[in-house]
Amino acid sequence: MVKRLFVGNLSYDASLSALRSLFESCGEVAEVEVATDGKSGRPRGYALVTMATVAGARVALERLDGESFEGRPLHIVADEEGAARARLAGVIRRLLGYVRYARDHERAAAVSLFLFDETTGDLQGVLAEWDWTRTSFPSHVSEWPTVAEALSKREIRVITDDQAFGVERGWFEVRGIRGSVCVPLCDDERRLGVLFFDFDASAGPVGQADLAFLADVGVRCARALGRSK
Numbered sequence: 336m337v338k339r340l341f342v343g344n345l346s347y348d349a350s351l352s353a354l355r356s357l358f359e360s361c362g363e364v365a366e367v368e369v370a371t372d373g374k375s376g377r378p379r380g381y382a383l384v385t386m387a388t389v390a391g392a393r394v395a396l397e398r399l400d401g402e403s404f405e406g407r408p409l410h411i412v413a414d415e416e417g418a419a420r421a422r423l424a425g426v427i428r429r430l431l432g433y434v435r436y437a438r439d440h441e442r443a444a445a446v447s448l449f450l451f452d453e454t455t456g457d458l459q460g461v462l463a464e465w466d467w468t469r470t471s472f473p474s475h476v477s478e479w480p481t482v483a484e485a486l487s488k489r490e491i492r493v494i495t496d497d498q499a500f501g502v503e504r505g506w507f508e509v510r511g512i513r514g515s516v517c518v519p520l521c522d523d524e525r526r527l528g529v530l531f532f533d534f535d536a537s538a539g540p541v542g543q544a545d546l547a548f549l550a551d552v553g554v555r556c557a558r559a560l561g562r563s564k
Contacts, residue, residue, distance in 0.1 A: 338365070338392045339414035343381045345369070346405045352404070358384050361398055362391025375562070383414065388461070424564040427461055430556055434462070434530060437552045441545055442538050444512065447531040449518075450560075451476065451486060458482070458529070478502045485519045486526045491546055492517045511535045518553040522561035530556065 342354070355367045366385040371378055386392040388522045395562070400411040430448070438446040448462040457473035476483045480500040485492040494503055506512055518530040530553060534541065 337413050338387070338389055339385045340384060340392055340395060340416050341381065341412050342384055342414075343406050343410040345378070345382060345409070347378045347380060349382075349405050354382060357399065358386065358395050361386070361395035363387035364391075369521050380444070384407075411474045414473055422510060426559050427465060431462060432554065434552065437549065438532060441532060441549065442534075442543075442561050443516075443532040444535040444538070445533040447533070448528065448556075449531075450528040452562065453526055453527050474502070482517055482529055484530065485517045486521070489519050489521045489526075491550055493517070493541060493546075506533075512543065513538075516549055518549050520553055522557050522558040522559060525561065527557055527560045 339373075345354070349369070351367055354369065355364055356363050358367070363386065364384065365387045368384075369378055369382045369384060370380075384395070386395060388403055396411055396413065399409055401408050403409075408517060427448070434446050434448060437443075446462065447460060449458040449460045451458055452509050455473075457475050458479065459473045476486065478501050481492050481494050481498075481559055494506070494517060496504075496513060499506065506515060512533045513536055514534045516532045516534070519526065519533070520528040520530065530549075
């Protein structure tokens with residue numbers, strides 16, 4: 336355990352003094368650093384809080400992680416985990432441009448990216464162009480049978496409205512999506528996540544060449560994600 340804590344999901348209006356007061360309820364605070372954008376100076380939604388003692392950091396982590404602060408639940412981890420998260424966030428930012436290029440190349444209506452936690456079986460969305468609720472909370476992979484199969488067999492799956500199971504059916508309601516290509520992101524040992532490319536009625540049929548292209552996109556994304564973990 337370390338003294339320094341990564342504090343995520345902060346409101347962009349969160350004040351340094353209020354944040355310090357919150358952590359002082361758990362022990363003496365040595366330093367609070369609210370991250371800001373280097374160009375605009377605007378807050379970036381996270382901070383680093385250094386407690387005076389390891390015991391104080393442990394109390395703050397146990398007491399405040401998940402607690403609501405100025406309308407948002409805090410996400411707090413020891414700084415070594417925060418550093419790993421920062422590396423992962425950088426990789427994801429770079430991947431977003433590439434997967435959006437793939438979306439446009441395939442004339443898909445939208446693309447979504449989910450990370451997979453093999454320990455818990457949860458899927459956590461980091462990009463969802465159709466519906467922000469897809470990324471607002473984790474979903475267990477057991478609720479997504481076709482996705483579970485794609486990850487288990489490490490093979491692309493095409494989901495259509497008449498072949499969807501479980502909560503997958505909700506994707507095709509109202510949104511106008513006629514099909515979604517599920518691309519598993521796996522390296523040699525780990526299942527890291529999935530990409531979804533959604534197609535509406537204006538798109539042509541998804542052929543073998545499209546699936547081969549998207550499979551290659553999946554390999555490249557998995558390679559980048561794997562290096563960040």
